[in-house]
Amino acid sequence: AIQTVDVRRHYRMGENVIKAVDGVSVTIKQGEFAALLGTSGSGKSTLMNLIAGLDRPSSGAILVHGRDLAQMSSEELAKYRRHTVGMVFQSFNLVPTMNLAENVELPMRFAEVDRSERDARVQDALKRVRLSARLTHRPSELSGGEQQRAALARALVNKPQLLLADEPTGNLDSRTGEEIMNLIQELNTTLGTTIVMVTHERSLAERYANRLIFLGDGKMLDAGEPATT
Amino acid sequence: AIQTVDVRRHYRMGENVIKAVDGVSVTIKQGEFAALLGTSGSGKSTLMNLIAGLDRPSSGAILVHGRDLAQMSSEELAKYRRHTVGMVFQSFNLVPTMNLAENVELPMRFAEVDRSERDARVQDALKRVRLSARLTHRPSELSGGEQQRAALARALVNKPQLLLADEPTGNLDSRTGEEIMNLIQELNTTLGTTIVMVTHERSLAERYANRLIFLGDGKMLDAGEPATT
Ligand SMILES: Nc1ncnc2c1ncn2[C@@H]1O[C@H](COP(=O)(O)OP(=O)(O)OP(=O)(O)O)[C@@H](O)[C@H]1O
Ligand SMILES: Nc1ncnc2c1ncn2[C@@H]1O[C@H](COP(=O)(O)OP(=O)(O)OP(=O)(O)O)[C@@H](O)[C@H]1O
Numbered sequence: 001a002i003q004t005v006d007v008r009r010h011y012r013m014g015e016n017v018i019k020a021v022d023g024v025s026v027t028i029k030q031g032e033f034a035a036l037l038g039t040s041g042s043g044k045s046t047l048m049n050l051i052a053g054l055d056r057p058s059s060g061a062i063l064v065h066g067r068d069l070a071q072m073s074s075e076e077l078a079k080y081r082r083h084t085v086g087m088v089f090q091s092f093n094l095v096p097t098m099n100l101a102e103n104v105e106l107p108m109r110f111a112e113v114d115r116s117e118r119d120a121r122v123q124d125a126l127k128r129v130r131l132s133a134r135l136t137h138r139p140s141e142l143s144g145g146e147q148q149r150a151a152l153a154r155a156l157v158n159k160p161q162l163l164l165a166d167e168p169t170g171n172l173d174s175r176t177g178e179e180i181m182n183l184i185q186e187l188n189t190t191l192g193t194t195i196v197m198v199t200h201e202r203s204l205a206e207r208y209a210n211r212l213i214f215l216g217d218g219k220m221l222d223a224g225e226p227a228t229t
Numbered sequence: 230a231i232q233t234v235d236v237r238r239h240y241r242m243g244e245n246v247i248k249a250v251d252g253v254s255v256t257i258k259q260g261e262f263a264a265l266l267g268t269s270g271s272g273k274s275t276l277m278n279l280i281a282g283l284d285r286p287s288s289g290a291i292l293v294h295g296r297d298l299a300q301m302s303s304e305e306l307a308k309y310r311r312h313t314v315g316m317v318f319q320s321f322n323l324v325p326t327m328n329l330a331e332n333v334e335l336p337m338r339f340a341e342v343d344r345s346e347r348d349a350r351v352q353d354a355l356k357r358v359r360l361s362a363r364l365t366h367r368p369s370e371l372s373g374g375e376q377q378r379a380a381l382a383r384a385l386v387n388k389p390q391l392l393l394a395d396e397p398t399g400n401l402d403s404r405t406g407e408e409i410m411n412l413i414q415e416l417n418t419t420l421g422t423t424i425v426m427v428t429h430e431r432s433l434a435e436r437y438a439n440r441l442i443f444l445g446d447g448k449m450l451d452a453g454e455p456a457t458t
């Protein structure tokens with residue numbers, strides 16, 4: 001489903017170049033549940049943003065269902081994001097002026113889902129992440145873990161083919177985290193959703209994912225090879 | 230050093246009242262390293278904000294070094310925060326328009342530290358959290374874990390008597406997380422800094438803290454008692 005071909009993302013900072021992603025070639029098949037691991041600053045979020053079509057590579061190709069994201073126009077990328085991808089950001093990125101229900105509903109409005117259907121799906125998504133009692137809260141009126149779960153509910157509401165989750169349980173206690181992981185795993189086993197999940201917890205990755213990908217200094221490492229920094 | 234006396238923080242939402250902190254009486258001695266654990270939404274960040282003087286209780290007292298925060302004026306609370314507390318927020322709260330060095334310097338400017346001294350302390354704080362190579366980056370140009378470490382560097386730069394750290398390693402891989410925990414523990418053992426750390430990882434708490442406090446539904450639980458939700 002996803003194939004990156006020598007993809008790079010560089011940032012120029014004055015005289016320096018930061019090679020956030022530095023030549024990554026990886027193939028993730030349809031229906032796979034891949035965990036992306038690596039030290040802080042190794043390029044995980046950058047790679048996720050490239051696959052999500054939220055950022056453009058400096059060079060290389062990103063093929064999703066055969067189409068190269070690097071060649072798409074902004075409108076085509078927006079359409080790809082709306083219809084294919086559900087994303088949980090490392091910092092949640094909820095809209096501060098909207099309440100929880102409105103935030104979760106947002107992707108469906110962009111995808112032009114029927115209004116009658118939207119309500120039911122919002123309720124269902126929030127029930128699954130156990131936030132039904134927080135519908136009217138704005139993000140600042142939610143705990144960190146509640147915001148994280150809200151971001152997941154929003155990512156799921158359009159039943160995306162591809163779920164990109166950047167640290168979906170980083171702010172959750174182990175029991176709540178486990179519920180969330182079971183929910184994500186269920187999407188994979190029952191709906192065949194392709195999943196790429198960044199996590200810092202190797203044990204979590206080994207328990208739920210069927211494949212581990214390691215990044216170090218913007219490059220892919222062999223499984224088990226320690227990062228160089 | 231810190232004593233809360235039946236402290237409560239309620240939020241009114243229309244007809245409902247949310248009892249985020251619901252009668253917590255806890256004493257944390259000077260120099261203690263306390264870990265605060267509990268499920269998502271159990272009131273940990275709310276309690277931390279009350280102890281930091283960033284939020285006022287609905288009722289009850291919060292005595293820090295003998296003074297009741299609930300009785301202080303806004304100016305007195307600001308002074309308390311500036312001189313006594315260093316805080317790492319669950320969502321970091323770095324200033325988006327300033328770069329890393331400026332963000333870390335900020336508490337010293339508020340505390341009116343001499344300019345010549347400030348530079349050296351910023352460099353030292355950033356070296357300890359391994360961010361010397363990111364001085365000129367703004368928060369949006371840093372990875373999640375780098376932002377988290379920057380927030381810690383900022384919290385330490387005034388050598389506070391009390392360090393309140395809300396999930397200081399939630400966005401860090403285990404090796405980087407360990408370095409950060411060693412740094413925090415070192416403050417406690419060498420400088421006698423009182424530490425209250427929220428964490429979701431019980432193993433981390435047991436390894437570094439000398440005391441565990443459990444919250445559930447806004448109340449303190451007996452050690453080992455599972456949360457009711
Ligand atoms: N401003 C607010 N208005 C209404 N309810 C709030 C507000 N802030 C927090 N809450 C509620 O208070 C409860 C406790 O929040 P708090 O942030 O203290 O939890 P927490 O223990 O830090 O959770 P987490 O582990 O998810 O970070 C949550 O259920 C939250 O929805
Ligand atoms: N806009 C930017 N400009 C310059 N450098 C950047 C920018 N965004 C990210 N970086 C740098 O690129 C590197 C990779 O960032 P990225 O966010 O992908 O790391 P990560 O693996 O997700 O880390 P973490 O585990 O801490 O979240 C980091 O060292 C970061 O400082």
Ligand SMILES: [Mg+2]
Pocket residue numbers: 044045046090166372373374
């Ligand atoms: Mg990241």
Ligand SMILES: [Mg+2]
Pocket residue numbers: 143144145273274275319395
């Ligand atoms: Mg919290």
